[in-house]
């Protein structure tokens with residue numbers, strides 16, 4: 001299989017790679033990191049580049065602008081899932097590959113991937129559009145960490161969405177429980 005990998009530099013991205021490579025040792029990946037205003041962009045991008053350097057044949061960065069804003073005091077980037085997957089679909093078309101691998105499962109329902117494919121097919125009137133696969137969607141946090149830990153790059157992943165690890169969000173707590181800062 002050949003696919004575009006949505007690469008956030010995080011544990012879920014690494015867990016997705018490990019899961020997919022265990023299922024298909026011939027897997028060819030094109031890394032895509034998308035910036036839409038995430039506060040952790042600098043460290044997350046560096047982690048994504050390391051992951052891409054090891055696992056991917058090409059690496060791309062799309063800077064789509066700052067969509068982040070504060071709503072009721074909280075940092076928000078609404079509709080980010082759609083933005084990430086549209087960006088990946090464009091790269092998939094560019095590279096002529098049929099799959100998108102997404103470890104970004106924030107709000108990823110069972111039907112999300114199929115709806116993305118339907119929407120793209122509708123616009124392009126092409127016989128097919130990239131198929132979205134989220135290998136970690138049904139896995140618990142512990143199962144994701146178990147998979148990601150199989151790769152030596154596990155400690156360099158970046159999970160917290162703050163500019164610096166906040167030490168209080170669930171992702172920071174998961175990392176501490178897994179023995180990495």
Ligand SMILES: [Zn+2]
Pocket residue numbers: 160161162165166167168169170171172
């Ligand atoms: Zn945090």
